[in-house]
Amino acid sequence: MAETPIRVMVVDDETPARRRLRELLDDCSASLPIAVVGEAANGREALDLMQSAPPDLVLTDINMPDMDGIELARHLLKLPRPPVVVFTTAYQEHALEAFEVHAVDYLVKPVRVQRLLSALQKVPKLRPTQAERISQLPANARRFLSVTERSRVVLVPIDDVIYLKAELKYITIRTHDREFLLEESLTRLETEFGHRFVRVHRNCLVARDAIRGFERRVNDDGDSHWEVLLNGITETLPVSRRQQGIVRDLSRESVG
Amino acid sequence: MLAWATRMASIIRHSPRAHVPVLPDLRNLGTILRILLAVNGASAVVALVVSGTLDRFADSWVRITGYVEPHLIAELFVLYTLSPVLARQPYRIGVALIYAIGVAIGVAVHLGLRQMFPGAQDSMLKHLLLSIITTAVLIGYFRLRMRALSPAIAEARLQALQARIRPHFLFNSLNGVLSLVRRDPERAEEALHDMADLFRVLMRDNRELAPLADEVELCRAYLELEKLRLGDRLVVEWNVKSMPADALVPPLVLQPICENAVYHGIEPSSQPGTVSVNIFLSKGEVHAVLRNPYRASGGSHHSGNKMALDNVRERLALHFDAEASLESRVLEHAYEVHIRMPYRTENRGAVAAVATRPATPHAHQPAPAQPRSRRIDPKLRTRTAHG
Numbered sequence: 041m042a043e044t045p046i047r048v049m050v051v052d053d054e055t056p057a058r059r060r061l062r063e064l065l066d067d068c069s070a071s072l073p074i075a076v077v078g079e080a081a082n083g084r085e086a087l088d089l090m091q092s093a094p095p096d097l098v099l100t101d102i103n104m105p106d107m108d109g110i111e112l113a114r115h116l117l118k119l120p121r122p123p124v125v126v127f128t129t130a131y132q133e134h135a136l137e138a139f140e141v142h143a144v145d146y147l148v149k150p151v152r153v154q155r156l157l158s159a160l161q162k163v164p165k166l167r168p169t170q171a172e173r174i175s176q177l178p179a180n181a182r183r184f185l186s187v188t189e190r191s192r193v194v195l196v197p198i199d200d201v202i203y204l205k206a207e208l209k210y211i212t213i214r215t216h217d218r219e220f221l222l223e224e225s226l227t228r229l230e231t232e233f234g235h236r237f238v239r240v241h242r243n244c245l246v247a248r249d250a251i252r253g254f255e256r257r258v259n260d261d262g263d264s265h266w267e268v269l270l271n272g273i274t275e276t277l278p279v280s281r282r283q284q285g286i287v288r289d290l291s292r293e294s295v296g
Numbered sequence: 297m298l299a300w301a302t303r304m305a306s307i308i309r310h311s312p313r314a315h316v317p318v319l320p321d322l323r324n325l326g327t328i329l330r331i332l333l334a335v336n337g338a339s340a341v342v343a344l345v346v347s348g349t350l351d352r353f354a355d356s357w358v359r360i361t362g363y364v365e366p367h368l369i370a371e372l373f374v375l376y377t378l379s380p381v382l383a384r385q386p387y388r389i390g391v392a393l394i395y396a397i398g399v400a401i402g403v404a405v406h407l408g409l410r411q412m413f414p415g416a417q418d419s420m421l422k423h424l425l426l427s428i429i430t431t432a433v434l435i436g437y438f439r440l441r442m443r444a445l446s447p448a449i450a451e452a453r454l455q456a457l458q459a460r461i462r463p464h465f466l467f468n469s470l471n472g473v474l475s476l477v478r479r480d481p482e483r484a485e486e487a488l489h490d491m492a493d494l495f496r497v498l499m500r501d502n503r504e505l506a507p508l509a510d511e512v513e514l515c516r517a518y519l520e521l522e523k524l525r526l527g528d529r530l531v532v533e534w535n536v537k538s539m540p541a542d543a544l545v546p547p548l549v550l551q552p553i554c555e556n557a558v559y560h561g562i563e564p565s566s567q568p569g570t571v572s573v574n575i576f577l578s579k580g581e582v583h584a585v586l587r588n589p590y591r592a593s594g595g596s597h598h599s600g601n602k603m604a605l606d607n608v609r610e611r612l613a614l615h616f617d618a619e620a621s622l623e624s625r626v627l628e629h630a631y632e633v634h635i636r637m638p639y640r641t642e643n644r645g646a647v648a649a650v651a652t653r654p655a656t657p658h659a660h661q662p663a664p665a666q667p668r669s670r671r672i673d674p675k676l677r678t679r680t681a682h683g
Contacts, residue, residue, distance in 0.1 A: 054471075054525045054527075056471065057471055060474050105563070106565075130467035130468045150470050
């Protein structure tokens with residue numbers, strides 16, 4: 041009885057690189073059952089493709105447009121059964137040291153067939169790469185936030201986010217059209233995206249670009265505070281007493 | 297600075313003794329600017345000293361420059377014209393001729409001024425003495441300067457500045473070629489030939505100027521390799537029909553700019569982008585304008601950009617001093633690098649360039665980019681032209 045084949049997805053923005061990997065996978069299939077379930081030109085395409093063709097192993101390039109390999113690996117962790125990720129890269133000098141330090145598997149292009157084969161042979165025994173290892177890799181700020189909805193990974197482009205608000209266990213992501221629930225820490229998001237968001241309240245980060253202005257509100261007790269007015273949505277957000285300084289700072293920025 | 301730089305190659309080629317003094321290149325903008333600055337500075341100092349009080353400074357300066365400027369301009373003009381003749385003489389004879397020219401012009405200017413303004417004049421001897429002293433100081437200065445910036449130091453500097461290609465590119469290209477070996481062995485061969493051409497130039501000694509046509513061929517080979525891995529994402533537009541193919545340029549002056557264009561303009565996006573290369577001759581200068589799509593949110597991708605441009609800029613300065621420049625700017629959706637170089641056709645300074653400059657730009661130039669020593673597959677060339 042034949043073994044179940046290892047389902048492999050190849051992700052690289054260069055067509056020849058993908059073609060080469062497929063050739064090599066073909067060579068390996070003589071000694072090991074392999075099924076290539078798909079090819080994608082960047083991380084985003086790969087995530088789309090995965091909804092219909094889930095792989096056991098993702099061979100992904102690191103430098104790619106739209107979504108790079110490291111960001112892809114981070115989003116993959118949101119899947120109920122994340123695949124094993126092996127990075128392929130041409131040459132990265134220092135970055136590769138980080139891969140070694142955090143025991144993240146990688147192949148150097150051009151890849152030798154023996155090297156690929158031994159990586160493939162390890163797959164059934166491997167558990168998905170640990171979240172904290174991936175998060176230790178030198179990464180650029182993500183271009184997407186990913187949320188799991190009905191065991192699918194949904195990508196929310198960071199450009200579309202109006203605000204991020206921490207509520208109990210979750211963070212609410214507000215875009216123009218709808219809300220998403222995200223399981224992450226607001227502080228970490230602030231560190232990663234500090235350049236494009238501003239903290240208006242202990243529990244709330246607002247996209248700088250989404251701020252239309254500020255309005256003074258007086259409540260029933262006679263206390264007054266500032267509310268952030270937002271582009272595209274009618275909802276407003278309170279500015280906490282501690283963060284009042286930002287009203288002045290941001291108003292000045294928009295004037296200057 | 298440029299006198300020694302352009303000359304150092306010839307010093308080394310012609311004589312192993314690096315200490316043989318050479319006259320400065322009298323057609324070089326840098327040399328001329330230095331002379332103008334030194335003489336005017338000196339006359340200002342003299343004016344300050346003789347005037348006694350500051351009020352009379354302007355007066356005495358005007359009086360001094362009235363004599364100095366005509367002499368200076370006339371002498372620079374004569375030296376510029378005779379520069380090739382002087383450069384061919386042994387150093388001593390060259391220096392003697394320069395003194396003689398200085399004295400002759402001094403006498404002529406003095407007599408001319410006396411004719412025009414027959415008033416009280418300083419003695420001719422005093423003027424001549426001053427001009428001889430100035431000439432001596434300047435010749436001494438240029439000689440010291442050439443020795444200080446000795447060829448050995450300049451050589452080392454150029455050596456260190458040799459452009460280096462990104463290792464990333466080497467391995468990605470090798471991977472690209474490997475992907476062709478089974479399916480399209482002929483294209484794999486072409487690609488390996490391109491790589492051989494490229495790395496031959498990258499690894500050889502690149503301290504001497506080389507024809508522009510060779511540099512353009514190199515860029516073609518490089519961009520062809522990039523097209524191999526990037527496919528339709530990379531569109532290349534060539535506009536080099538009117539370029540002066542025989543102009544001598546520092547090797548690897550354009551290739552690093554092309555590499556940057558691909559790295560910063562094409563690789564970060566999955567959409568197709570155009571790299572355009574325009575090279576033309578205008579007013580006796582070679583202009584190369586390279587454009588690529590501008591991606592504002594490049595992130596860490598952009599950090600290497602300045603280094604490559606600085607490297608090219610510095611090598612341009614070593615070879616041409618103030619006569620060459622590299623400017624970069626961001627247009628609406630494109631990033632543009634503009635290189636300006638003097639049109640030279642032999643390694644010995646600007647001599648040929650000025651003498652044989654065409655009357656109108658683009659007038660009668662040699663056929664563009666005919667490879668001189670390099671074998672280029674005709675199919676490849678056609679593809680590049682359409683790419």
